[in-house]
Amino acid sequence: MKPNTQQLNDLTIQVRRDILRMVHAVNSGHPGGSLGCTEFLVALYQNIMDRKEGFDMDGMGEDIFFLSNGHISPVFYSVLARSGYFPVAELATFRLINSRLQGHPTTHDGLPGVRIASGSLGQGLSVAIGAAQAKKLNGDNHIVYTLHGDGELQEGQNWEAIMYASAKKVDNLVATIDLNGKQIDGTTDEVLAMGSIKAKFEAFDWDVLEIEKGNDLEAIIAGMNDAKSRTGKGKPVCVLLHTEMGNGVDFMMFSHAWHGKAPNDTQLEIALGQNYNVGGNLDYSPLTPNGGTPVESHKIEKNSIVTTNKIPHLVIPPSGVRGLNTGSKDTRSGFGAGMTELGQKNENVVALCADLIGSLKFDDFKKNHPERFFQIGIAEANMIGIAAGLTIGGKIPFTGTFANFSTGRVYDQIRQSVAYSEKNVKICASHAGLTLGEDGATHQILEDIGLMKMLPGMTVINTCDYNQTKAATLAIADHHGPVYLRFGRPVVPNFMPADQPFEIGKAIVLTEGSDVTIVATGHLVWEALIAAEALEAQGISAEVINIHTIKPLDEEAILQSLAKTKCIVTAEEHNILGGLGESISRVLALNSPLPQEFVAVNDSFGESGTPEQLMDKYKLNNQAIVAAVERVMKRK
Amino acid sequence: MKPNTQQLNDLTIQVRRDILRMVHAVNSGHPGGSLGCTEFLVALYQNIMDRKEGFDMDGMGEDIFFLSNGHISPVFYSVLARSGYFPVAELATFRLINSRLQGHPTTHDGLPGVRIASGSLGQGLSVAIGAAQAKKLNGDNHIVYTLHGDGELQEGQNWEAIMYASAKKVDNLVATIDLNGKQIDGTTDEVLAMGSIKAKFEAFDWDVLEIEKGNDLEAIIAGMNDAKSRTGKGKPVCVLLHTEMGNGVDFMMFSHAWHGKAPNDTQLEIALGQNYNVGGNLDYSPLTPNGGTPVESHKIEKNSIVTTNKIPHLVIPPSGVRGLNTGSKDTRSGFGAGMTELGQKNENVVALCADLIGSLKFDDFKKNHPERFFQIGIAEANMIGIAAGLTIGGKIPFTGTFANFSTGRVYDQIRQSVAYSEKNVKICASHAGLTLGEDGATHQILEDIGLMKMLPGMTVINTCDYNQTKAATLAIADHHGPVYLRFGRPVVPNFMPADQPFEIGKAIVLTEGSDVTIVATGHLVWEALIAAEALEAQGISAEVINIHTIKPLDEEAILQSLAKTKCIVTAEEHNILGGLGESISRVLALNSPLPQEFVAVNDSFGESGTPEQLMDKYKLNNQAIVAAVERVMKRK
DSSP, X not given: OOOOHHHHHHHXXXXXXXXXXXXXXXXXXXXXXXXXXXXXXXXXXXXXXXOOSSOOSSOXXXXXXXXXXXGGHHHHHHHHHHTXXXXXXXXXXXXXXXXXXXXXXXXXXXXXXXXXXOOSTTOHHHHHHHHHHHHHHTTOOOOEEEEEESGGGGSHHHHHHHHHHHHTTOOSEEEEEEEOOEETTEEXXXXXXXXXXXXXXXXXXXXEEEESOTTOHHHHHHHHHHHHHHTTSXXXXXXXXXXXXXXXXXXXXXXXXXXXXOOOHHHHHHHHHTSOOTTOOOOOOOSSOOOOOOOOOOOOOOOOOOOOSOOOOOOOOTTOGGGGOOOOEEHHHHHHHHHHHHHHHOTXXXXXXXXXXXXXXXXXXXXXXXXXXXXXXXXXXXXXXHHHHHHTTTOEEEEEEEHHHHTGGGHHHIIIIIIITTOOOEEEEESOSGGGOTTOTTTOOSOXXXXXXXXXXXXXXXXXXXXXXXXXXXXXHTSOSOEEEEOOSSEEOOOSOTTOOOOTTOOEEEEOOSSEEEEEOTTHHHHHHHHHHHHHHTTOOEEEEEOXXXXXXXXXXXXXXXXXXXXXXXEEEEESSSSHHHHHHHHHHHHOOOOEEEXXXXXXXXXXXXXXXXXXXXXXXXHHXXXXXXXXXXXX | OOOOHHHHHXXXXXXXXXHHHHHHHHTOSOHHXXXXXXXXXXXXXXXXXXXXXSOOSSOTTSOEXXXXXXXXXXXXXXXXXXXXXXXXXXXXXXXXXTOSSOSSOOTTTTOTTOOSOOOSTTOHHHHHHHHHHHHHHTTOOOOEEEEEESGGGGSHHHHHHHHHHHHTTOOSEEEEEEEOOEETTEEHHHHHOOOOHHHHHHHTTOEEEEEXXXXXXXXXXXXHHHHHHXXXXXSOEXXXXXXXXXXXXXXXXXXXXXXXXXXXHHHHHHHHHTSOOTTOOOXXXXXXXXXXXXXXXXXXXXXXXXXXXXXXXXXXXXXXXXXXXXXXXXXXXXXXHHHHHHHHHOTTEEEEESSOHHHHTOHHHHHHOGGGEEEOOSOHHHHHHHHHHHHTTTOEEEEEEEHHHHTGGGHHHIIIIIIIXXXXXXXXXXXXXXXXXXXXXXXXXXXXXXXXXXXXXXXXXXXXXXXXXXXXHHHHHTSOSOEEEEXXXXXXXXXXXXXXXXXXXXXXXXXXXXXXXXXXXXXXXXXXXXHHHHHHHTTOOEEEEEOOEEESOOHHHHHHHHHHHOOEEEEEEEESSSSHHHHHHHHHHHHOOXXXXXXXXXXXXXXXXXXXXXXXXXXXXXXXXXXHHHHXXXXX
């Protein structure tokens, strides 16, 4: 049964008291925006949303909410706690070390009620769109609600999402903009005058309604019911909620000064005194245990990496290494083949692409599963957010674009919405490295391994041929957690056994040797094999390791080999700085300081040229590996 | 004298022939969009723009042009060559290795006529806005023109820029959208229906006009003259140019198939046959030397790093290391003080901020130099682009926001518009690392050193206290080239001599020692000194090096110290992966394999808490350094 008006009023006052106490206790946090949105969140959770009793991350069969302007976490936490998601007493841990109530909301610490991390602005709408599209795929007739700051609309990712939502008729979405007209440095007009927000949303083909009295419970309920009634009609719905920052505390209102500032002791007393409704029935409980009805914290399942430890060495035929090549193919086609197979095998797998279907070899998947294929357009940040949102609803999203646009373009979106939020997103990147060729340096990222390896919890894979790329594509669907899968454009020898299972995190010793260890990844693995053959002719016995997984790194395999060879060459199509080579340098420095030489790009941008010319000019081929081995052998 | 209609027609045909020959020769590149924009670029360069004879990067005293959709480089290169910027014969090097005519236009190789790299879409408008604002600052009454693809408008950064340009009345800007209705995967409507572009620009308060016949020279000239006449009236001007992709070659028109596909030999002959105007006077010259009037390639001045090599060791007072502390301050205030001084000293210095004036300590600079202060709003990508554009016009832009939003949020913008374009932009980042404190992990970037060090040509600096931050702020203004300057929020001891000059790239040996080398950066330098004192009491002699510059790394100083101590501890407020520690591991592995231990965050996200609690929990303090020294000493 929904609470009556008196109960909602009482709860609003209670939430205000919570907000004030929370920010006061830690002398930090954001009271202004929180107070301004108190009525809205109370009405949303207590009257508008159709919510389930318990909490799960998927949120299937219920309305769900995303807070994009994560800094107003105090009001979010209070409303969640007062709605039974976790004990009210836990509000007293706000912003303290080891708390689940982080400064900005996060799923990382398992707080019930939170489905995505927010804080870095402008990412929430994309995530909500993904969740809304997952609902449609699941036949779940519920609504996705969001809240955004008005200043937040200055972030371009919002406009990618706003454009997409109307283009794709995401009409089970109600996005509310908190129009308080203020941001950190002053009024929105002083900082960056945005003109008419209404005209902008309408020009982007949204159905827009305004709630003029955004701090009036009845007006909010009427407006949000109106918004609800407009869903399902082919357009996303935008609510412009006119609020007063700091509402309910006279000295905080009509100013942006309390955006991120806590009251002192005296100010707290005055503010609490202004929020004590003697007509009410609540006890205005302080932040101590009060017998709320917390639901269990969600757990994010992580599967450990299972390896068979039984992958045999390659058997080099009498004709030599080149005899292993069963026919040259591009690794991206291995990805495409993997996607085709996954499409048939796993109905939760969905694919997202940013205007590069052919380049990513998504054609078959799109043809066979049009309902599970999402064409995002040239809007990579939005793509990452939508992918994160699709996991909320149980999907396993595979995003695909060129490697630069998969990583550098969207680093912060991956960081917050995927890695920190621990979402089961597979970021699949073609055209990595110099071998992209003629398009030149803007498209040839040589830093993506480094970018992705620095993200906690991210698995980073760089496959060497068609067979291994296909196997990896299949394997990562069964691995719960964020994955970066890197592959390439050119046709290269296909030499790994077609039936070899892909074991994440397990290095593959391709050939045994005793004089030097060559650890190679991606396109350099084949070159390492050719180099080893040339070295053998010189009487140098090289052990070649295919290190398809750069994170987690199979340190044991590397150290085991080094115990024998006492020196190492690393080979990667990447900047010498930050990539595989440096990861291995760290392992050496920590465990077994030994000479290492690098085959990598020497801290420069690439350029236009054919893949072969570039690999030659930038010294990323078998000759370069042989030269590096010769250097490192002298240093033993 | 402007060419007449016949001459323009002839030139248009010649440019089409160039485009076809260029993409045919390398069997790659983008003919469709190039052919569609041929009339526009011919008219712009030959009739509309007021251009100087020569070429310089600043483009002062003339109209300038930016190509945002860089993939239509063939038409750009041809028009530039035919306008005398470089020899026509050089068109024959398009997309070949070692060419200045990269697949996407770049300044990196010194091609006259190009002022910024493009290729990664959506960045050009921001850059153009910066250049337009520089013109206003310089009292230069000329116009900045741009060209963008329609599909490109799906990138959110455009909408940041579109919002900003009208808010800040950038009315010396004419942005043209190539409305050909096609992108890689199909029509724009199939990929991501954008509705009315006109309504959107108008809702964002631009003055919009349409050129319906975008492949008709007279219509273009009339329309662009109309656009020109609308400049200077308080609004940026948008031209919607309706073109036909592949125009002039019948089999390339009315399809998106020739977006990125070259004609074969037969197709080339047919296409050239359709572009041979017997009534004309031109010779339709092939791409061989034809006596054009090239201007000299521009040179980007780089100053080498000059060091005095005379910085003395710290003199520890009898009271101990703590006696060095002249009063604790935050490093960001050192930045603010530096900016205040720079504002007075160097009139080319401008500051840009993304709604965080107080946090960055920009208040004084803004107050004293309002005309040189740019409030960008919460739109970091736009900020980086505008900064890059401001260098075109001779400004030295200092951007300021939190470290995450300075790097991870805008990696690709820094990569293309700043690092690859070699722009003199100073990216200044406060609130780096865990010591940001209570805001939590979304704001605590621990990967920024790694991100920035992987960019070729980027200087990466992390200062340790107020004095050093102020000195570094002053020093980087005199250093030509992109710089990342990282500092922090909390109050920490101020101990470096106030009068010490800041020498980029020159490690400072703070204390001499013989048992172990401690290389520390940022907030960890003070902790290293305290640790060294504690170690001394245990009879361990530590050499503490303040490595304020992480790139270029002073390898010589480190190796010199290691020759004595034979073991090393690195200390940084950063992920153990990808940062200073790994850079040093690489130096060791390449030069002198020796034991190293790391004081760094062990590949996890941060969390809310006080700076002290976090540095303690994540083992980033003097105790952790002592423990690391004890570990590494055992491994000697």
